[in-house]
Amino acid sequence: MRWLAEYSLEAIAQAVRQVAPELDGRPITTRALVNKDDPMWWSSSAVIDGQYVAKFAWSRAAAERLAHEIAVLDELPVPYLPKVVASSTDPLLLVTELVAGASLFEVIDSIDRDEAGRQLASFLGALHACGGAYPPATLQPASTDVLRKRFGRWARPDQQATVIKWCEWVEKVLGTPRGSVLVHGDLHGGNQVWDGGQLRAVVDFETAGLAEPEYDLRAFPGTGPGVELLTATMHHYPGELDPERVMAWHVRHALGDALWRSEAGVPLPDHRTPPEWVADLTDRFAALGVAPS
Incomplete structure (x- = not known):
């Protein structure tokens, strides 16, 4: 499992390029960070081209939680789940369709x-x-x-x-x-x-x-x-x-x-x-x- 080396637009874009190359070059909008002093919470999400959500992490503790989510979503046959577009643990990234609401x-x-x-x-x-x-x-x-x-x-x-x-x-x-x-x-x-x-x-x-x-x-x-x-x-x-x-x-x-x-x-x-x-x-x-x- 390989998480982002840092929280930056460049690092996010590189991960998207590797995991979902069809989305490469599309605009990425990041969120304001909270709890950034504690590595436990070094994870966030970004919106790609107003249509997709990318989740990522840049610490081991946060990466383990996201990797767990990727594994769970891959197995669940239940309603009301966001559609997974792409996922990977090397680099660690989860991309789902953005659900309006x-x-x-x-x-x-x-x-x-x-x-x-x-x-x-x-x-x-x-x-x-x-x-x-x-x-x-x-x-x-x-x-x-x-x-x-x-x-x-x-x-x-x-x-x-x-x-x-x-x-x-x-x-x-x-x-x-x-x-x-x-x-x-x-x-x-x-x-x-x-x-x-x-x-x-x-x-x-x-x-x-x-x-x-x-x-x-x-x-x-x-x-x-x-x-x-x-x-x-x-x-x-x-x-x-x-x-x-x-x-x-x-x-x-x-x-x-x-x-x-x-x-x-x-x-x-x-x-x-x-x-x-x-x-x-x-x-x-x-x-x-x-x-x-």
Whole structure:
């Protein structure tokens, strides 16, 4: 496996020339870099001629994730995948067709959530039914130990005991083993492309692997007002999903996101505060009829 020596337009163009020579010479538009101080995140994407997306990396850690995505996309017989135009690990590059549309975050207030849930359930059902020898998914949410030790300073004093209680409940719920399936691993709204109320593509399979099916729904309770998207997806899903396990993962996901952003001085995505996110979690538990005790 050979990744880019550096992040530069010249290095990207050279990789495109080798992997997809039919696209050589077409204009390449790069993205602004984030987290560029940590080699773990030395990866990005560029748009070629307004029609294709090229993903690349320039460190071993980032390259391993992209190589994993290339291998996964090469095997998956599921709907809503972007069409792979070319891929290679020497040099490391993944080129897919650009899918027109907007992220779920941008359209959630304007689409029918039951229909959206039906489409997401179709994708998840097909993905979770895939066989194959896959490694465990890279589980990203903060652990309950981390939340118990560090989140308190960001919550209101009257919320701190509640957060501790939630951590104990999460440990109890997730302490019981659950069968593993192939999961996307990072199925938030930014990794979904929607257009005209239709799911056009699910992207970014770098963390795909084996985990319980509820893990893939951990961001759904916080997508849009209320929990309608989650309940619709669970209703249409071709199998059994446990709302308690979804919410247990959601607690780790939501509080973990609020924690790292607060500690890094990065605004929360909706520009509100950690105490407001704790209040939102309380409302979501109530809406789902889940009692974390």
